Amino acid sequence: MGVESKQDIKPLLNTVLVGDCMTELRKIPSRSVDLVFADPPYNLQLSGKLSRPDQSRVHGVTDAWDRFDSFAAYDEFTRAWLSECRRVLKDDGALWVIGSYHNIFRVGTALQDLGFWILNDVIWRKTNPMPNFRGRRFTNAHETLIWAARGEKSRYRFNYDAMKALNDDLQMRSDWLLPICSGSERLKGEDGAKIHPTQKPESLLHRVILASSAPGDVILDPFFGTGTTGAVARRLGRDFIGIERDPAYAEAARRRIGKVRRLQGDAIQVTRGKRALPRVPFGALLERGLLKPGGKLYDPSGQHAARIRADGSLVCKDATGSIHKIGAHVQGLDACNGWTFWRVRKGGKLIPIDLLRQQVRAEMKELA
Numbered sequence: 001m002g003v004e005s006k007q008d009i010k011p012l013l014n015t016v017l018v019g020d021c022m023t024e025l026r027k028i029p030s031r032s033v034d035l036v037f038a039d040p041p042y043n044l045q046l047s048g049k050l051s052r053p054d055q056s057r058v059h060g061v062t063d064a065w066d067r068f069d070s071f072a073a074y075d076e077f078t079r080a081w082l083s084e085c086r087r088v089l090k091d092d093g094a095l096w097v098i099g100s101y102h103n104i105f106r107v108g109t110a111l112q113d114l115g116f117w118i119l120n121d122v123i124w125r126k127t128n129p130m131p132n133f134r135g136r137r138f139t140n141a142h143e144t145l146i147w148a149a150r151g152e153k154s155r156y157r158f159n160y161d162a163m164k165a166l167n168d169d170l171q172m173r174s175d176w177l178l179p180i181c182s183g184s185e186r187l188k189g190e191d192g193a194k195i196h197p198t199q200k201p202e203s204l205l206h207r208v209i210l211a212s213s214a215p216g217d218v219i220l221d222p223f224f225g226t227g228t229t230g231a232v233a234r235r236l237g238r239d240f241i242g243i244e245r246d247p248a249y250a251e252a253a254r255r256r257i258g259k260v261r262r263l264q265g266d267a268i269q270v271t272r273g274k275r276a277l278p279r280v281p282f283g284a285l286l287e288r289g290l291l292k293p294g295g296k297l298y299d300p301s302g303q304h305a306a307r308i309r310a311d312g313s314l315v316c317k318d319a320t321g322s323i324h325k326i327g328a329h330v331q332g333l334d335a336c337n338g339w340t341f342w343r344v345r346k347g348g349k350l351i352p353i354d355l356l357r358q359q360v361r362a363e364m365k366e367l368a
Helices: 006-012 021-025 044-051 071-088 104-113 160-166 202-212 228-235 247-258 283-287 323-331 353-367
Strands: 015-018 033-038 089-099 117-126 142-149 175-178 218-221 239-244 296-298 305-308 314-316 319-321 343-346 349-352
Touching (some): 015 247, 089 202, 175 202, 239 247, 283 353, 314 323, 349 353
Parallel strands (some): 218 239
Antiparallel strands (some): 089 142, 117 142, 296 343
16 A cells, blocks of 8 residues: 655656556545546557467567466456555545556456546547558558546546537547648657557547646646656646656656746636536525625516515515526516526615625635
8 A cells, every 4th residue: 555645746747657566656646636547558469369369469569568377367457556556546536547458458347447437438439540451451540549437426527518519619529630740740759650559649638638627636647658748737737747667758748848848827727617606595695795685687678677585584464485486587587597597686786696796606715
């Protein structure tokens, strides 16, 4: 088990830990990480032995880190690192893991068995996938991401309105059409060869991090590679911890992240819907003296009026109830948003009571 002191995480922030992921994960304090993004070995070597002789070279990969002797060995490894990730996640934290048909179903089973609560599976559809040269199967044009909360009762973060804004004011769907990493974004060595065979595009991590974290959050990547997670996290004003067993990959990641400018202020804020705002009951306006019992509220035209009672209810000539109920009653409707319907007279003008609610919210934010 890792140490419990949350103070111990500070020296680890924005660093790349070089070593075996299990060894390095144990150095991270329990319940200290807000979000995990994991791009684990896909187990291509095993799939190659069982199904297709040249499978191990689909991505030009022949590295030992992606070789497991059996499905049982891969499952044991998967459960081990997922267990450590769950330990270091805060109670309301979440995890993203990406994989292909070789491994993602086995990872999904392990997630559920360990107590994670699956929220979505997201299909990353590649606009420019690698072709299938042998013509024996469909071109593999997608990968799957699983998004899971630490547990069933976790109050995980989802920036719904930010994702909607990113998608031209349409709900973000679970199929993402994005290109693979290429061009100037692809890290290459002095010989012009790719430094890492499976480098993920920054556009993918931008969407993941923006959707499920807040500025200042700590994001862990236990299979850091050349640091895509760290680069995007830094740009978006988050902190990161990377774990990478290959020193050459780790050094490339450090150089890459060192060139990234950390955004601040309004640049990293996201659109938040009304559901994310603190609830303010109508009675709070009376308690703060912004409205007074016995005062009157009016509809926008001034045609209807209702008197405010000490408990925050309204009374008109033939009914009593909440601002919403009486708003609907005087209009002959089934429902009404009383906050946007009712006005109070101030300085000879009718002012929406929603402006008073916004004032209370601003006070609550300052005190938080």
